[in-house]
Amino acid sequence: MVAPKVGADIQIQSYKHNGTLHRVWDSSVVLKGTEKIVIGANDKTHVTESDGRSWVTREPAICYFHSEYWFNIIGMLRADGIYYYCNISSPFLYENSALKYIDYDLDLKVFPDMTYNILDEDEYEEHKVEMNYPKVLDQILYANIDHLKEWVHQRKGPFSPGFIDQWYEHFLAFRW
Numbered sequence: 001m002v003a004p005k006v007g008a009d010i011q012i013q014s015y016k017h018n019g020t021l022h023r024v025w026d027s028s029v030v031l032k033g034t035e036k037i038v039i040g041a042n043d044k045t046h047v048t049e050s051d052g053r054s055w056v057t058r059e060p061a062i063c064y065f066h067s068e069y070w071f072n073i074i075g076m077l078r079a080d081g082i083y084y085y086c087n088i089s090s091p092f093l094y095e096n097s098a099l100k101y102i103d104y105d106l107d108l109k110v111f112p113d114m115t116y117n118i119l120d121e122d123e124y125e126e127h128k129v130e131m132n133y134p135k136v137l138d139q140i141l142y143a144n145i146d147h148l149k150e151w152v153h154q155r156k157g158p159f160s161p162g163f164i165d166q167w168y169e170h171f172l173a174f175r176w
Contacts, residue, residue, distance in 0.1 A: 004030045004038060007174060008030045010028055013100045014089070014103045017102055018131045028045065031167055038092060038099055039167055042061055044056050044057055044058075045057050059076050062074070069148075070104075071144050073148075081112025082165075083109070088148075090104070104124065
């Protein structure tokens, strides 16, 4: 697999299991790009939904993607701390200047105090039937939620102290 180059401006494209485009972030700067891990950043980037609606992100975000795990992590820098939005998703694929993944609805929202909530279980159950998810996928996704929770409890990866702040400093260097 080809990896994006550090400093490249890429799109992030989220798809659904049936292959339809779900959401596109127009611009993210690659801070680290390997075949295994991509770390990107954006601030006030334009996002387009599958129904044509669009919006602009409100705060700087550091995005963490791993080729071996079925999740990605977005650390959002807000005035009252770092909030994390974790998408349960396929591992990423990088092609044609875009990082792509399949969004499987389930999300883990992690607060600055490292408490968390699982979101969108009803949407997942609906899409599981509608898009005929294979049974093994259910096991893979819930195992990755457990793995993600372990990372939160252990303060591992993007949840480790200073991780998001350090990568945000790198992002600021690219903007000047």
